[in-house]
Amino acid sequence: IEEKEMLDRMLRVDHAGEYGANRIYAGQMAVLGRSRTGPLIQVWDVKEHLEKFNEILAENRVRPTALLPLWNIAGFVLGASSALLGKEGAMACTVAVEESISEHYNSQIRALMEKDPERYTELLQVIKEFRDDEMEHHDTGLEHDAESIPGYWLLKNAIQLGCKAAIYVSQRV
Amino acid sequence: MAALLRGLRAGRTLRGLCSVVSAPPAANPQCSGLTRGIHCAALRLQDESKSDKPPPSSSSTTHHEHYQTHSAEQASTSDPAAEEASRPNTSYQDQSGEQGEEYETEEQLQVRILNAALEFVPLHGWSMEAIAAGAETLDLSSASTGMFYNGAGDLVLHFVSHCNSQLTEILAEQHKQVQLGQAEQKRTADFLRDAVETRLRMHIPYIESWPQAMSILLLPHNIPNSLKHLSTLVDDIWFYAGDRSTDMNWYTKRAALTGIYNTTELVMVQDSSTDFQDTWNFLDNRIQDVVNMAGTAKQVQSTGEAVVQGLMGAAFTLKNLTGLNQKR
Numbered sequence: 001i002e003e004k005e006m007l008d009r010m011l012r013v014d015h016a017g018e019y020g021a022n023r024i025y026a027g028q029m030a031v032l033g034r035s036r037t038g039p040l041i042q043v044w045d046v047k048e049h050l051e052k053f054n055e056i057l058a059e060n061r062v063r064p065t066a067l068l069p070l071w072n073i074a075g076f077v078l079g080a081s082s083a084l085l086g087k088e089g090a091m092a093c094t095v096a097v098e099e100s101i102s103e104h105y106n107s108q109i110r111a112l113m114e115k116d117p118e119r120y121t122e123l124l125q126v127i128k129e130f131r132d133d134e135m136e137h138h139d140t141g142l143e144h145d146a147e148s149i150p151g152y153w154l155l156k157n158a159i160q161l162g163c164k165a166a167i168y169v170s171q172r173v
Numbered sequence: 174m175a176a177l178l179r180g181l182r183a184g185r186t187l188r189g190l191c192s193v194v195s196a197p198p199a200a201n202p203q204c205s206g207l208t209r210g211i212h213c214a215a216l217r218l219q220d221e222s223k224s225d226k227p228p229p230s231s232s233s234t235t236h237h238e239h240y241q242t243h244s245a246e247q248a249s250t251s252d253p254a255a256e257e258a259s260r261p262n263t264s265y266q267d268q269s270g271e272q273g274e275e276y277e278t279e280e281q282l283q284v285r286i287l288n289a290a291l292e293f294v295p296l297h298g299w300s301m302e303a304i305a306a307g308a309e310t311l312d313l314s315s316a317s318t319g320m321f322y323n324g325a326g327d328l329v330l331h332f333v334s335h336c337n338s339q340l341t342e343i344l345a346e347q348h349k350q351v352q353l354g355q356a357e358q359k360r361t362a363d364f365l366r367d368a369v370e371t372r373l374r375m376h377i378p379y380i381e382s383w384p385q386a387m388s389i390l391l392l393p394h395n396i397p398n399s400l401k402h403l404s405t406l407v408d409d410i411w412f413y414a415g416d417r418s419t420d421m422n423w424y425t426k427r428a429a430l431t432g433i434y435n436t437t438e439l440v441m442v443q444d445s446s447t448d449f450q451d452t453w454n455f456l457d458n459r460i461q462d463v464v465n466m467a468g469t470a471k472q473v474q475s476t477g478e479a480v481v482q483g484l485m486g487a488a489f490t491l492k493n494l495t496g497l498n499q500k501r
Contacts, residue, residue: 015419058417061408068420 003115008062009171010108014127015053016065016170017101020075021046024097027079028090037087040144044094044137049130056126065170074166078159089155091146096156098138100163105131283320285311287331291379298382299325299389326395329386333402336375340406343371344413361414362464366456368410369434373441373452383442407431433459 028041057064065071082093105127112120112127149155277285290307297303301324305315321327350356359367376383390399407430416426436459441452 054417054419057419061412064419064423066421066424 006111006115007060010111011053011057011060011062012065013104013167013170014108015050015057015062016068016071017104017167018046018050018053018130019068020071020166021097021101022050023072023075024079024093027076027081028083028093029079030076031080031083032087032090035087037090037144040140041090044140046133049133052126052130056123066173067170071166071170078162082155082159085149088145088149091141091144092149092152092155093159094141095138095146096159097163098134098141099156100160100167101134102131102138104163104167105134279320283327284331286313286317286320287328288335290328291332294328294379294382299329299386301325304328323395325389326392329389330395330398330402332379332386333390333399336372337402337406337409339375340368340372341409344368344409348413358415362460364414365410365430365433366453366460368414369430369437369456370453372406372434373438373456376438376441377449380442387438387442403431403434407434429463433463 025041025044025046029038032038032041056062078093079090083090085092109124109127109131112124117124146152286304286308288307289310290304292310293303293306297306301318301321304318304321304324304327308317309315318324323330347356351358358364379386389395404427407427410430411426416423418426433456437452437456440455441449444452446452
């Protein structure tokens with residue numbers, strides 16, 4: 001596929017991803033906000049990620065994914081339901097999602113480096129920074145007993161499968 | 174003839190044809206008419222094998238380039254060395270030109286013929302006859318219409334894309350003026366109205382035959398292209414109107430403008446008032462409708478929020494009154 005198309009897809013997915021992540025954390029906060037875990041989740045503020053991508057999309061005149069309303073609801077529901085499983089549930093959800101996102105960003109970095117690292121230096125920098133942030137969230141989640149929840153393996157894989165599907169679809173629609 | 178050209182586009186085996194066509198390898202051949210098209214295509218195939226060009230990309234310059242469909246000119250400004258495209262077909266994204274200026278690609282030739290053909294549209298309508306007449310004014314044989322597989326569709330699509338590019342240039346120029354502080358930013362409604370009016374006025378010289386053009390654009394094999402042109406048109410207009418939304422508004426705004434544009438176009442073809450005044454009034458009203466709707470939507474939303482707050486307050490009061498709120 002043509003280069004502009006590839007770039008468009010990447011940016012569209014990244015934007016959708018950050019939007020979804022914001023909604024997941026909002027869902028988690030809605031349930032656990034007033035508990036001890038609240039301040040922890042709040043540190044994972046990814047609003048700036050979303051704002052940055054809003055800027056990038058507008059600059060490059062990329063169409064946002066039409067599924068945004070779906071991700072709005074789905075993200076919130078995921079966050080809230082994982083939080084209903086308790087603190088460990090929320091952490092497990094975070095670990096799963098952040099792992100997916102980091103993997104995804106890494107493959108984008110690889111793709112951009114293969115294509116033309118010089119032309120995309122700025123974008124590469126942004127993606128690298130965000131990936132590092134996500135890894136940090138992932139590690140924090142692990143530190144806080146994400147793995148101690150029963151059914152961790154099942155939960156984690158289910159969420160990651162969902163993420164993969166969401167990525168695939170958002171690239172195209 | 175058409176089949177021959179089709180073959181040319183398909184394969185490398187046709188380099189053998191170069192020897193048949195027998196032209197000098199480098200310089201400008203003095204052939205004319207029919208053979209010129211074949212010759213140009215054949216030599217292009219020959220050159221492609223020599224160059225190893227990195228993939229062409231019309232987005233190779235900054236991210237701020239605005240999206241233009243088939244503008245060979247733009248591609249050539251971004252790569253003045255003018256190496257050949259690696260794909261041996263004449264899709265409209267190809268880079269243009271070879272080293273010399275006298276030498277043109279098949280695409281540039283097509284563009285020249287179609288431009289010349291536009292003159293004859295009032296006479297022959299949007300048809301192969303117009304293209305043939307156009308070719309003849311360029312001293313080419315009228316059989317060179319064989320290059321245009323889509324016939325009248327090619328002509329109409331070319332015209333549409335040409336108008337869109339012109340509009341984009343005008344809007345970019347206005348935008349620059351505003352940036353330089355030499356002009357004021359119009360209100361969105363006015364901007365949209367002016368942009369749509371400017372674009373539709375480009376149809377005026379061909380307005381008699383425009384219904385025919387519209388129906389050609391609706392033919393199934395033309396629909397993907399005509400939709401693409403329409404969507405880039407609407408996207409460009411909103412971009413220069415200042416829209417930078419990245420949520421569902423992106424879609425609703427473009428859908429609304431597409432509706433406005435299409436309905437106004439339809440009104441225009443059966444408008445018989447002086448200078449199409451009825452059409453522009455219709456346009457004003459439609460834009461006003463959309464603006465009102467947006468305003469109403471906002472009002473509904475804030476009213477809804479206020480109502481919810483009111484209800485919550487009432488529920489809370491009720492809880493207090495019935496003593497349910499007390500901790501015993």
